[in-house]
Amino acid sequence: MTGGSEEDPFTKPIGRWSVFFYGVGHMLNDITASCWFTYLLLFLTQIGLSPRDAAIVxxxxxxxxxxxxxxxxxxIDRFGHFKIWHAAGSLLVAISFSSVFGGCLPCSILHNDSLTLETFSYSMFAAIFNIGWAATQVSHMAMVNCISLNSTSRVALTSSRNAFTMVANLGLYAIALVVFGVIKAGSKEDTETQYRWIAYSSITIGCCFVVIFLMGTKEPRLRIDLKQTSRARIPWVYWFRKLLYYQVAMVYLLTRLVLNVSQAYLAFFxxxxxxxxxxAKALVPAIxxxxxxxxSVLLQEIPWNGRRLKAYYTAGGIIWIFCGAAILLLPRDISxxxxxxxxxxxxxxxxxxVTAISMQSVLVGAEVGGCAFVCGSLSFLDKMSCGLALYVLQSHQTTSPRGQLNNNNxxxxxxxxxxxxxxxxxxxxSFVGVAVTFFMELEAAGSLSKPLLREPLLE
Structure with a gap:
């Protein structure tokens, strides 16, 4: 009885309200990130920066x-306090984001409109914004592993977060659709006004959900209440010795490349x-x-194990391969x-x-003393790869050849x-991600899931 009661708070399915409060905690990050990847390059080139300078920002x-x-x-692994890190990062995001899309502040102060100063200003505020964004993201992602040991509930938390990511994105495109319809971009000032309103509206909505998250979510106690061996901070080298770490890192990196690179070029396309x-630059992303x-909502109702994670990821990857081929061959006359x-x-x-993030939870298992490092290191690879990929693509934007694919000129x-x-x-x-997933051994690593496969996802 004693052993069962000790495990019960950590292994039993968590309530729907807990899942809801956790899920809304990333809304500010999500709505600003959606604006960042969808409109930043478009905005910067519309106000006069070259594609290369926009890529530098x-x-x-x-x-x-x-x-x-x-x-x-x-x-976070050393000191904990997930909610403090989350609140501090959210505050930094809210303050700095409007300066990214709100025009060149140093240019106004110095009365200098040089492109070099504009590039420097936007780059500086972009860096500040992303530092706050990272603090919020890592603390929020790492909390999943410290809220519950129930692997199915961990997927529920991830699915909830992903569902509200979609809500945030839809909210952004609804705002953008209204702004683009009301304010016509006839000049550089009009363009800056458009995106300034989008930024202010996004920040206001996102901050409301941050408050709901902070009020409704308790600081996770799993790190403190678990036995000492599970609670101790795990050194970095421990993860580097695990093959699954590299496999999960590769899958997560490739998945983020799929989402971020496609989102960055959707409006251009x-x-x-x-x-x-x-x-269409609001309607297509909205769909x-x-x-x-x-x-994402439907995925919350599925009992999860390692085999299903691999199967669903593979299905998503195959769908994207066909979508990518269709985009390459899509002619303008049937747009x-x-x-x-x-x-x-x-x-x-x-x-x-959903499945790529859930693989991180399988990797971490009960070793929550290193959960924040796992999330942080994988996010490091994600951000660097996405930044470099977009820089390389955008640097060739003006010099890329335009080849015809039909025989009728x-x-x-x-x-x-x-x-x-x-x-x-x-x-x-997607193809490489599916190939890596095929060789994963998630069942052996995700020992937490074995006695819980038949559990309902939520109470």
Whole structure:
């Protein structure tokens, strides 16, 4: 009886309200990140920066984010206090984000509109924003492993977070649709006004959900209440000796590349390559996130084990491979077919993201003393790879050849950098991710899940 009562608080399924309060905790990060990856490059080029300078701004933020995740993960593992780190990071995000999209503040102070000063200003605020973003992300992700040892409940928490990520993205595109419809971008000042309103609205909505999270979620006690051997901080080298660490890191890195690179070039693709209406740069992403939201909610009702994680990830990867091929070959004269492709992209994104993050929980298991380092180190790889990939693609944006793919001399299908970024790169990353997943041994690693497979997901 004693042993059972000691495990009960940690292994039994958690309540739906706990899942809800946890899930909304990343809304500020999600809505700002959606704006970041969807509109930053577009915004910077619209106000006059070259594609390479815009890529430098993006890269500076990604590099700052990458290193911040490492240090944040180590400090959280040492000292704990997840909610303090989350609150501090959210505050920094709220303060700095408006300066990224709100125009060049140093330019206004110094009365200097040089492109060099603009690039420096946007790069500086991008770095500050991403440092706060990293602190919030790592603390929120690491909390999953310290809230419960029930592997199915851990997937429920991840699915809830992913579902509210979709809500955040839909909220952003709803805001953008209204702003782009009300404020017409006839000049640089009008463009800055558009994105300033989007930024202020996003911050306001995100901060409301941060307050709900902080009020509704208790500081996880699992680190303190578990036996000493499970609670002790685990050195970095321990993870580097595990093959599964490298496999999970590769899958997570590739999954984030799929999501972030495709999101960064989606608006460019529908406007420049397909020449769809301005509303399409909000409607097409909205369809993707509606489908992702529905799938994320459905995934919460599934009892999970290692085999199912691999199967669902593989399904998502295969769907993305077909979507990438369709994007590469999609001609401009049937651009409306992009709405159908968006449905499958949304399904694939949810399947891959939920299972990739859940694989981290399988890797951590009961060894919660190193959960923040695992999340931080994997996020470091994610941020660096995404930043470099976008920099390389964007640096070739103006020099990429446009090759025709038909025999009738119709200028409707081009192999542009945008098309590569939205179609080829995600498809290749999905293929490699599926191949790595095939060789994983999640059942052996996820010993926590074995006695819990028949448990309902939530009380």
């Amino acid at each position: 993006m890269l500076s933020g990604q590099v700052a984010d990458a290193f911040a995740t490492i240090f944040t993960g180590e400090l 529908v406007i420049d390559d397909l020449q769809m209406g301005q509303s 993707i996130y509606i489908c992702s939201f529905v799938v 409306s077919f992009m709405y159908a492709i968006s449905v499958f992209i949304g399904i694939a994104n949810a399947l891959m993201m 119709q200028q409707s299908v081009y192999l542009s950098v945008t098309r590569y970024g939205l179609g080829l790169v995600p498809a290749l990353c």
